[in-house]
Amino acid sequence: MGRAPETRKQALVKLAWVGIWLVYLGAPVSDLADGGHGVLVTTAAALGLAAFVLAYLALVFLRTNAREKPEQWVYAVLVAQTGLSALLSATLGKSWLVLFVYVAVACGAALPFRESRWAVPAVTAVLAAIGASVDSGGDLYPALIIPALLGGFAMVGVKQLVRTMRELREARETVAQLAATEERLRLARDLHDLLGHSLSLITLKSELAGRMLPDRPDDAAEQVADIEKVSRQALVDVREAVSGYRRPTLTAELAGARTALASAGVTARVHADGPPPGLAPEAEGALAWALREAVTNVVRHSGAATCVVALETAGGLATLTVSDDGRGPGDDLEPGNGLTGLTERLILAGGTLRTDRSGDGGFVLRASVPLDPAPVGAEGGRAGGGRE
Template identity: 40%
Template sequence: MQNWYQIIPRNTGLSIYVWIIFCVLPFFFIFRSSSILEILFGILMILIFFLSYRLSFISNSRFVYLWVSIEMVISLVMTYQYGYIYFALFLAFFIGNIKHLGGFLSLYIVNLTTTLAAITMTFMTRMDAMFPHLPFIIITVIGIILLPFTIRYRNKQQKLEGELEDANERISQLMVIEERERIARDLHDTLGQKLSMIGLKSDLAGKLVPVKPEKAMKEIQDIRQTARTALKEVREMVSNMRGTNLEDELVRVRQILEAAEMSFECEGDPNIENAPLLIENVLSMCLKEAVTNVVKHSEAANCKVSISQTPTEITVTVEDDGKGIPDGMEPMQSYGLKGMRERLEFVNGSLDIQSEHGTKLTLHVPNVIQNTKEEGNA
């Protein structure tokens, strides 16, 4: 349903300017009348129609049919008295927004029947005045027949698309949670026992140093070996994680943007040297989500992806020339951006958004190459 102040119908396939003409056109039909009384009566009917039309969108179900009945009566009066039949299109649009099937069919049949009857009677009494408008009358009748079903189908489609998008976002959130829990379990199983052993042996070595230094040194060697074993198992666990590298993901990104008829430009080397697979997997997932948002929401013609790597940071930037983020909208309230931020926070990364001429999204992830090399050499 529309808000109370939205008189002009949306998403009907007709331009907003056509509906504005339909709002102004009745005054032209009225002012053709020779009587001042008829002109005043017509203006009153127009005001009452649009007042009822606005009230029909904000009233509860008990009063909706009352306002629609008033609109139908006014539409019939305007058709018979002034030859203006286009109020029936407004009625057809509103009827298409009625969710209850019984109410929809009842009002549809009544509106179509009464409009056809009014047009027939007007033709019989004022053939000369109505005949020049015959093509527009035929188009209007076709609109009255098809528009309610079109609006009803489109509303259902939008509802299903919204539910599907919510479901996909929920699935994405659950996948992130499941992946976190799996990683936590693997880390606990891999490191828990060995860290406990290191703690116990450290305490034992501390007690043996004053009395049995040789045995304390042996315990320290065991601690060192246990730490190396734990480090090796963690690396094996990370390397066995299922993921996608940036180079493969960019191929899919190019295909998605080409299918959406957007031009694609890539700067930088997607082959990040020696980066842990977990970090590259997170960046790939965030890149996929960012490009999906560009295709779905930006209405852009061009999309550019930039990848850079420094000794301290890996940066991926997704930039488009679309409409940007609407005013008043909090970007991080979107489930997609929330999921991206949560994934990046898991690897100590961050997310920046700029929206001026289009949208620019920047992913920052710390570069842990040096630390990894040092640990490997230890």
């Protein structure tokens, strides 16, 4: 329901459900079969009835699922059906009054509600007027007035139900697309942050090992061993990110930050030991990603000699600050993919991200996330750094 037939089988099934109600045309068919009319009248009436049935099937079959405003031919067909019903009923007798019921149903199926709510009663009124003249006994047309009204408005309800089903199906498809898009964004953010950090560290250690090789092969071998560890861990992280289980911790990222900064020859001043009390796992993960991104950018872009990492809690917020004394940001301070993805992570955790120039002319990043309402009994340092 709510979807146009897409295959021949679906079209035949729908046509069968529409056509089954034609059984109530038995009265006019019996009137023709009784032979009470001349050959010319019978032939003309049979052709008119066939044209009426084809028009009815076309309207109900084609217009029930339609969402656009009806074309002009729809109104023309409905007017023609009404005129044909009036002509056949007035000339052939009360057995043909049942055609008006089908006209009312066609109005409900083919017209929008603001028009069908008037068209159905109008067709019923025409039925009552002609029935009063051709059925002097009054035993037939009252029995058709209620079916005409109920059938017409029932089809209006069916069309409304079809529209609702269509909107629900479209909404479900939209939700599925949004979920897929969000998963792609999550995966892109994770892979960018994971591989950016790991590959930067591998590059640094490879360059360091290359400089050590001629004179200090033992130290070079140690760097190569570190490269192997980093690459293996990167592989594990990527697998976890793809599986959706990756959630870094502040403790691990603080240790990784010290290692990465030391390998790059940057003096690290870390004023934090781990997550403060009251920090939810989602918020801790967002700060851990912020620390990873900030340190990666210090190593790759800043040319800094010193990097300060601090974590403090105040005003119900935990704030991570990473700042360096290297090359500061450009005048436009345009964020790259890393900072854009980091902003999205923090927003999902209810936090914020701010970037600026540090007091030493370098770059500072501040990432803040809310703490749980429970009292927090720890003090941290300050936050900053990152520019990608």
